Amino acid sequence: MPYQLLSQKAVYCGKAFTVDSVLLEFPDGHQTCYDLVRHNSSVTIVPLDAEGYVFFVRQYRLGAGRELLELPAGVMETGESAENCALREIREEIGLAAGRLTSIGQAYLVPGYGDELMYFFMAEELTENPLHPDQDEVLKIERYSIQEAYEMAEQGKLQDSKSLAALMLARPALMAK
Numbered sequence: 001m002p003y004q005l006l007s008q009k010a011v012y013c014g015k016a017f018t019v020d021s022v023l024l025e026f027p028d029g030h031q032t033c034y035d036l037v038r039h040n041s042s043v044t045i046v047p048l049d050a051e052g053y054v055f056f057v058r059q060y061r062l063g064a065g066r067e068l069l070e071l072p073a074g075v076m077e078t079g080e081s082a083e084n085c086a087l088r089e090i091r092e093e094i095g096l097a098a099g100r101l102t103s104i105g106q107a108y109l110v111p112g113y114g115d116e117l118m119y120f121f122m123a124e125e126l127t128e129n130p131l132h133p134d135q136d137e138v139l140k141i142e143r144y145s146i147q148e149a150y151e152m153a154e155q156g157k158l159q160d161s162k163s164l165a166a167l168m169l170a171r172p173a174l175m176a177k
Helices: 082-094 146-154 161-175
Strands: 004-013 018-025 031-038 042-047 053-061 066-070 073-075 096-108 117-128 140-145
Touching (some): 042 082, 042 096, 042 161, 053 146, 066 161, 082 117, 117 161, 146 161
Antiparallel strands (some): 004 018, 053 066, 096 117
């Protein structure tokens, strides 16, 4: 007998996510109640310019209680494709449009209690084409060589998990440059 969803009910609805109370029956017949954080899918982008530099943004993150250095990223709007979200987000966050966008993978952020699926992309052939950033984003754009990006990751200077995952997925392509 497979896992069986017995019930699911929203118990909290916020601006960024919803929390459902879920009753799940296991194959052996026992039942357990879980909290499931429901969140739209999202994207993280590795923007690489023609000179071999990767663009990052530094921004304040409430959960960390400080600014973190991250790759550009964002949440998909309802009905928006991952590709369109990635193209929009790099324009909003670093003011550049991608002439070439390549999918490099996807992963669940916290599958033990959340359903958010993140899509990872490399963006190349960058040209200036800014969009206005979100009102709640104060971003500082920083640019690092590929080598510097991996050194920061290895030295623990990058503490954003989605950025670390994106760099790992992009490593074969970036190291070939």
